[in-house]
Amino acid sequence: MNHFERINDYEGQEDAENEEDTGTRERGDAGSIFGNFPPSPTHPLSHSSSPIELILYLIPIIGFFPSLWTLYHRQGSQEQLATCRLSITLAVSWVLGYLFLATGAASLDFVAVRLLILNSFLTSGYFLVSLWLIFLIVRRKSRRLPGLNYFAEKVIGKYLS
Known part of the structure; x- marks a missing residue:
């Protein structure tokens, strides 16, 4: 699998995840606005101190x-x-x-x-x-x-x- 096929495969997985989870997020965090990304370590919702x-x-x-x-x-x-x-x-x-x-x-x-x-x-x-x-x-x-x-x-x- 070459580089472009991996990118297309990754984008396809991301699109499928976005379609499945649209509007079903329980928390109203910034991830629901900008896609279904987990909170980053510096995000206030992450639980690392x-x-x-x-x-x-x-x-x-x-x-x-x-x-x-x-x-x-x-x-x-x-x-x-x-x-x-x-x-x-x-x-x-x-x-x-x-x-x-x-x-x-x-x-x-x-x-x-x-x-x-x-x-x-x-x-x-x-x-x-x-x-x-x-x-x-x-x-x-x-x-x-x-x-x-x-x-x-x-x-x-x-x-x-």
Whole structure:
């Protein structure tokens, strides 16, 4: 069989697969729009946890949105979902702490400076913990934070997973 016969044979198999599976895909992913191709390793529907995807979830402030999207659509591996829950827990706790400290600083004049300093420590801590978790992902180490992981699994996991 020469090169052209193999190409024609492959195209014939692909056409037959497309005719059989037209409109019968259960998942509404990009594969159904562009043919019946399996998700690539970098596609969000693939269940391999690449470090790049995990790092994206843990970027301070910005990583909250892809994490929420992944949990809302229940896509990804268990490792991705756990990282997303941890990212959302960190971001929400930072936002709540930031708002409470800023509100306290605005309403209490005699401790305003102290609350603003605590607010800056809280923000710095959030960024440093996120960077530390990213560093652990790069080194392929465990990303467990005592207390926060438990809260993320029990509370966030209950409502978003």
